Amino acid sequence: MLAISPATRLRLSAVKPERVRKLAQHRRAAIRDALAAMMKEAEPTQFALEAPCRYGLRVALIFEGWGWGQADAEAALVVLAALAQAGARRPSWQQGQPEYTQDGHIPRTRERCQRCAAPLPEGNYRFCGPVCAKAYKIDRNRRADKEDRNAKDQAYRIAWSERQPPRVCPVCDKSFRPKRAGNQTYCSRACADDARRTAGRKVRMVCEAV
Ligand SMILES: [Zn+2]
Ligand SMILES: [Zn+2]
Known part of the structure; x- marks a missing residue:
């Protein structure tokens, strides 16, 4: 726990x-x-x-x-x-340090810039210069913001979905709760695709018959 x-x-x-x-x-x-x-x-x-x-x-x-x-x-x-x-364990203090690799404090040795892969000048240990350092940070924050927003949306939708009355999927007969507002008819993308393919076949049969 x-x-x-x-x-x-x-x-x-x-x-x-x-x-x-x-x-x-x-x-x-x-x-x-x-x-x-x-x-x-x-x-x-x-x-x-x-x-x-x-x-x-x-x-x-x-x-x-x-x-x-x-x-x-x-x-x-x-x-x-x-x-x-999910099996999460809080990292120890040591694991939370930037120098942490596996079994203790082994300083990372890098020969190339983490962003543009140019050889690192003497004294720099991650980036070739301030331009790459800043750009890397901006990219990383943008990625993290996006992941954050997605997780917020998903957690919200999961809670919302659990409150909806169950429906029965006409393809697989399984009971499911809609994942978003609107008239979701099928339990999954797979069942929706299945229904579309069947409908397509029926239309083709009708077309061939006439
Ligand atoms: Zn660089
Ligand atoms: Zn289904």
């Missing part, structure tokens, strides 16, 4: 006990499983999506009428459960 951070504990304690709100058990489990599946794919570690998932889930619950504190506390706990399920 992962430890709760002091900041989270403080927030949890700020929510009055009589006002603590919990997700229904089956819904909580479904959201946790879906978030854990997302986190397993996250780069560079499962923790990359911790904050955006909590944000997305919190927003979804607030839209359902939860108070901010209630929503944030429950979102934090569900995200922790998802992290635990």
